[in-house]
Each structure stands twice: as C-alpha cells, then as structure tokens.
Amino acid sequence: MNIILASTSVSRKKILEKFLIPFECVAPNCDETPLMNESAPELVLRLSQIKAQSVAQQYPHHLVIGSDQVGVLDGQIIGKPHTIEKAIEQLHNSSGKTVDFYTGLCVIHRHSQQITTICEPFKVKFRTLSCAEIESYVVKELPLQCAGSFKCDELGITLFDKLEGDDINTLVGLPLIKLNKIMINMGFNPLLLS
Template identity: 55%
Template sequence: MTEPALPTLYLASTSSYRRQLLNKLTTEFHTAKPQVDETPLANETAEQLVHRLALAKAQAVAAGLSSGLVIGSDQMAVFNQHIIGKPHTAENALAQLRRFSGNSVTFVTGLALVNAQSGNIQLCVEPFTVSFRTLTDAEITAYITREQPLDCAGSFKSEGLGISLFSKLSGDDPNSLIGLPLIRLNQMLLNEGVNVLLK
C-alpha cells in the first residue's frame, strides 16, 4: 500500500531570506509573488498589519491553486511604538542605528499557512526583541560599509556581522528575526500532516 502524496508547499514570497530559511526545513517548495497591497490601514498596529498581510499573501497565492499548502509571512520592526522600515540608503541606516544604540527593537512577524484545498487557515504573530549595545559612530559606519544592510528593516543582518551590534536577543525562535518563524511553521505543517523529517 502506497503512502498518500504529501501536499505541495508554496512560499508566497520571492524574498531570498525567506527562501533560505525555508530551505532549512525542506527544499521541496515553489515560490510565488503575491499581488497584495501592503499599505497600512489607519490606526493599524504593527501586530495587526503583519497578521493581515501574512494571511493576505498566503490567500492571494492559494486562490490560484486547487491544492497545496501556502506559507505567507510579513515582518515589521517596531521602535518606540513606531514602525521602522528598510533604510534604502547608508545615511538612513546610520540614523536608524544611532537611534537604536543602547535601546531595544522588537520585530513582529506574521505567519500564515493556508490549505488551498480545504481552506483551513493557521495564523500567528511571533515577536522577537533585539537589544543593542551602545555603539559609536565609527562602529556603525564600519558595519554599514562592510555588510550593506540597506534592504533590511532595522539596518542590520542578524545572521551575519549584525550579531556584533547586540547585547541580548529575546524570543522563542531566532529565525523569526530574519523573517520566517520556523518552529511555529513546523508545528503548522505537522498539524496538516506534513512531517519534514519523514518526507
């Protein structure tokens, strides 16, 4: 008797960071770019925003499928109750890291798993807090020059040299800091009958 085929996995993202993270669990997945308006709603908190967008991204891709499991994710950095975006320029990165020096930044990551066939939805928001040590301008400038974190919310890459900026990391899953909470995702996959260890 043959085992039933496992559902195909889809990552509703073209982010290289999320692809690399999902590769830790499985290399057997497809990627798709979701067509979703990411504009925040009036008075929407960062938690509400990533919750809504993670689900919207997964549902946008699932809508075009008859079967499969679709992973959606969205992340925001929050400092002093304000959403922090990507710096895009070295000047903005310098300004961000100066503000973060000696302070903490919380990253909230929304994660959704949608079963395209059954319509079943699993959804969560995973927080992760980064505490920065007190940084000098020389250290900040050297870091930006070496790692060019201009496409990263918060102006750092925690998986690289950015780790040297911190005094403490607080959260359940360090992968969520990079953009995809793998521990929670693995549990969601198990809930759908997908065990990445037994695939």
C-alpha cells in the first residue's frame, strides 16, 4: 500500500513515522487564506481536505493524508508566526490564558472512493510567562512554523500549566489515534502494513 502525507512539515513526518510504515511526503498545492467569517474548525476541515485532494489527484491509487492546524486566542485565529517578533508577540498574548487548538485531518483513497475528514480539538493552558522566558524559549527553539509559536513535543512543554485533549499528537499537528481508526476503517491497518 502506497501512503502519502500531503505535507512538508517535519513535525507531521515525525508523528507518522511512529506507525513504522513506509510513506512519502508530497507538498500540497493550495491557497491557505482563510475565508470571510470562517471559523477555526471550518478552516482546518477545508484546508486539510484541499491539501489531501490536491495530492490525491496526482496519486489516485495511494492513501493520502492531509492535515492543518490553527489556534484560537480571545476569539481570534492564530497560525504560524513566521518571524521571531511575531512568535514573541503570540506567546506574550497567550501567557496565563487558555488557547483552543483545532487540527483538521483528511484521509482520501480515490481508488476506492473513500474520504474521511474530521476536526480534533485540544486545549492548552499557558503558565504566566515572563518576558525573559518567552524570549529565551523563542531563540532556543525557533518555533516559527508552528501554530501558536511552540513545539509541545520539545522544549515548548515548559510553557504550559495544563493540556486537555485525547491525543498529544493532535497538538503537534497530526491526530494519530483518529488517523489509525480511519485507516483501519478504510482497510489499511498500520499494524498489518509493512
């Protein structure tokens, strides 16, 4: 079975490697601009599906996995900071607050005409962080391509008071427990693939 992760994210690649199955990464070709009045769950559902579909068109006999993630702080969608200054700003704004993260997942197998799309929530309660802690963290880890400006599977774990969700992998960017269930339902059990 040929499996493709429709992503160039190093974090998502590391997560999918936990299944110990062969797969390749292919960059999706899509516009990630949010639509007017689009909620965070609607955005990640739409983008994960667009990413998976853009790759599935090129690989109709492969199982294609697409994912997208955003956070919501004080009613505003936050994404990847891209710059050190923006990362510091995001963490200052998150300090002492709870941020809701939404991770979209879409799995497509065009050959059997199967498609499943879900949205997984995850809550992060940040500690009250000092300016020195925030700046030190951002310089050490450079979480510039991470929604919310942290890498929870690395040093970013030191920023939190509490995490609430079914699967820590969801917060990293790929809900592995749900992905496993979807793949099994589609006839591709990771434990039985080689």
